[in-house]
Amino acid sequence: MEKDETARKIAAYLLETGAVKLRPEQPFKWSSGWNSPIYCDNRVTLSHPAIRTFIKKALATAIKNNFPKVEVIAGVATAGIAQGALVAEELGLPFVYVRPEPKSHGMGNQIEGHLEAGKKVVMLEDLISTGGSSLKSAKAVQAANAEVIGMAAIFTYGFAKADQNFEEAHIPLVTLSNYNVLAEVAQEKGIIKPESFESLKSWREAPEVWGV
Ligand SMILES: O=P(O)(O)OC[C@H]1O[C@H](OP(=O)(O)OP(=O)(O)O)[C@H](O)[C@@H]1O
Ligand SMILES: O=C(O)c1cc(=O)[nH]c(=O)[nH]1
Incomplete structure (x- = not known):
């Protein structure tokens, strides 16, 4: 399947399953602290077997094509854990997952599972807003x-801030779908009301300060 077709198909799945929520009147708080009129909950896709399989296979193909030397898949906790394990299984590779902080009891691990030094790792994240969470996990690896x-x-929301963060970390990012494609598909399907489009437009222009 072509990359653009995959991006549109995933956007349609996210809209169909209700994974995407618009709430301009009561903004969502993101993990970065930003306020947003939109929330995309990729975790919902795990509850739909056919969609889950489609995403798993698309991620596995993207990893094989872009990072053919991969030896280990590392899921970014928590939303990247299930997806990462599915992809590692598909690729027949070892899997670990990375917590935001080391655990405060038990083994005190930040990385769970066995990770050998020197191994080539591809990190698996569900969604990129600023890239802060995933790059923090990458640093632990x-x-x-x-x-x-x-x-x-x-x-990915495709923010310049995220692109800059990945560039500075020298970590190439590959994503299956993005905000622009989602907005296009939502518009075609008549899912987004004109008044919501107005909020989305002003938020896209300055997400750091929107709703503050
Ligand atoms: O690119 P960023 O600005 O870091 O934002 C994206 C992160 O936010 C969400 O995780 P959340 O913090 O909600 O935690 P969860 O994965 O445990 O649900 C999402 O799963 C990403 O990890
Ligand atoms: O930045 C976030 O915290 C975030 C945004 C979003 O749309 N979905 C999500 O799971 N997290």
Whole structure:
């Protein structure tokens, strides 16, 4: 399947399953602290077997094509754990997952599972807003002396800030779908009301300060 076709298909799935929510009147708080009129909950796709399989296979193909030397898949906790495990299974590769912080009891691990030093790792994230969470996890993998050769995610908002963060970290990012495609598909299907489009437009122009 062509890349554009995959991006449109995933956008349609996210809209059909209700994974995408618009709430301009009561903004969502994102993990970065930004306010947003939109929330995309990729976790919902895990509850739909056919969609889950489609996404798993698309991620596996994107990783094989872009990072053919991959030796380990690392899921970014928590939303990247299930998806990462599915993809690792599809590719027949070892899997670990990375917590935002080391655990405060038990083994005190930040990286769960066995990660050998020197291994080539592809990080698996569900969604990129600023890239802060995924790049923080990537740093933990690098601190464990493994090599992060790339990041794969289902969806990105495509913010310049995220592009800059990935560039500075020297970690290539590959995503299956994105905000622009989602907005296009939603418009075609008549899913987004004109008044919501107005909120989305003003938010896209300055997401850091929108709703503050
Ligand atoms: O690119 P960023 O600005 O870091 O935002 C994206 C992150 O936010 C969400 O995770 P959340 O913090 O909600 O935690 P969860 O995965 O545990 O649900 C999402 O799953 C990404 O990890
Ligand atoms: O930035 C976030 O926290 C975030 C945004 C979004 O649309 N979906 C999500 O799961 N997290």
